[in-house]
Amino acid sequence: MNNQNPLTAKEAIDSIESAVHTESTLRRAHATGVAFDATFQPTGAAIPWSTAAHLQQTEVSAVVRFSHSSTSSKPNERLNPVKGMAVRFQLADGTFTNLTMVNVPIFISKTPEAFIRLIQAFDSSSTWSQRIDALIHDTEHKAFASILKELKPFRNFESLHYYSIHAYFLKNDDLERQAVRFEWQPLPQNDLDTASNSMENELIQRVQQGHPVRFRLLMQLAEQGDVTSDPTIAWPNDRKKIKAGILTLNSLRSDNAESLVFDPTVTIEGIECSDDPVLLFRSAAYEESAKRRGVNKDD
Ligand code: HEM
Numbered sequence: 001m002n003n004q005n006p007l008t009a010k011e012a013i014d015s016i017e018s019a020v021h022t023e024s025t026l027r028r029a030h031a032t033g034v035a036f037d038a039t040f041q042p043t044g045a046a047i048p049w050s051t052a053a054h055l056q057q058t059e060v061s062a063v064v065r066f067s068h069s070s071t072s073s074k075p076n077e078r079l080n081p082v083k084g085m086a087v088r089f090q091l092a093d094g095t096f097t098n099l100t101m102v103n104v105p106i107f108i109s110k111t112p113e114a115f116i117r118l119i120q121a122f123d124s125s126s127t128w129s130q131r132i133d134a135l136i137h138d139t140e141h142k143a144f145a146s147i148l149k150e151l152k153p154f155r156n157f158e159s160l161h162y163y164s165i166h167a168y169f170l171k172n173d174d175l176e177r178q179a180v181r182f183e184w185q186p187l188p189q190n191d192l193d194t195a196s197n198s199m200e201n202e203l204i205q206r207v208q209q210g211h212p213v214r215f216r217l218l219m220q221l222a223e224q225g226d227v228t229s230d231p232t233i234a235w236p237n238d239r240k241k242i243k244a245g246i247l248t249l250n251s252l253r254s255d256n257a258e259s260l261v262f263d264p265t266v267t268i269e270g271i272e273c274s275d276d277p278v279l280l281f282r283s284a285a286y287e288e289s290a291k292r293r294g295v296n297k298d299d
Pocket of ligand 1: 030086231260
């Protein structure tokens with residue numbers, strides 16, 4: 001990587017592989033998790049902003065994968081506080097669109113290049129003073145302290161809020177564009193009567209025992225001047241949030257969604273990616289990771 005040439009996906013995944021242990025058949029980030037078939041019932045509240053099929057009034061099916069951010073096949077749940085929730089909305093015409101989110105509202109780095117610099121700084125041969133130096137002195141990592149504040153103690157996957165971090169543009173029938181950020185808000189749950197030995201097993205038990213596990217999709221509407229290209233900056237808290245629909249987990253997937261790629265740039269008519277360079281880079285990075293774990297991205 002140098003300043004003349006933009007970072008390639010191959011360089012990014014090579015950097016991850018040389019900095020941390022990865023498994024040949026697993027994702028090069030968020031390696032382990034658990035996946036469910038689900039349904040999404042839109043409320044229709046998003047119709048004034050978007051023509052997207054899953055944001056109208058008809059229920060659509062979905063696949064949901066919860067994950068630990070670690071690249072390890074045996075991640076320590078508590079030492080990996082960043083958790084993922086990836087959702088593929090499957091539409092009646094055979095197309096799909098993804099939201100691939102985590103439990104913090106902002107990203108640590110402003111650009112893919114800065115993120116990979118950070119990963120390189122954290123490889124096993126670096127000292128703690130080199131790591132802290134990278135975090136403090138790289139001007140594109142100013143979000144670190146805010147992210148630490150956002151990481152609250154957590155019990156399980158199903159009580160976390162998950163955020164798209166990136167902005168997307170919604171487009172309506174009049175071709176008007178509105179920038180939004182998405183959030184999954186967990187709905188209250190019953191207490192479970194059995195103890196489980198992992199976050200995955202707790203969620204599986206909950207679903208299999210018929211306890212509802214549901215999330216509300218919120219869309220935060222940007223206002224004039226809110227930046228759409230910088231994932232390290234949150235929009236002000238007073239921005240209006242629309243209740244776009246409810247996602248319900250139905251059953252465990254036997255394939256654990258291992259062959260799916262939740263590329264966050266896959267959109268449909270009525271939604272467009274923003275100009276956030278991290279969002280746009282993720283597509284090629286996920287494709288490269290999929291290739292290395294033996295999965296064809298378009299399957
Ligand atoms: C330049 C920045 C990033 C890079 C290089 C990167 C890289 C990766 C890679 C290689 C994978 C595995 C893909 C696969 O094999 O299918 C992955 C998965 C994932 N990433 Fe990222 N990522 C980045 C930014 C983000 C951001 C900003 C978020 C949250 C908004 C995020 C959330 C996730 C989640 C939830 C998964 C698991 C998806 C699944 O369940 O399949 N990543 N990432």
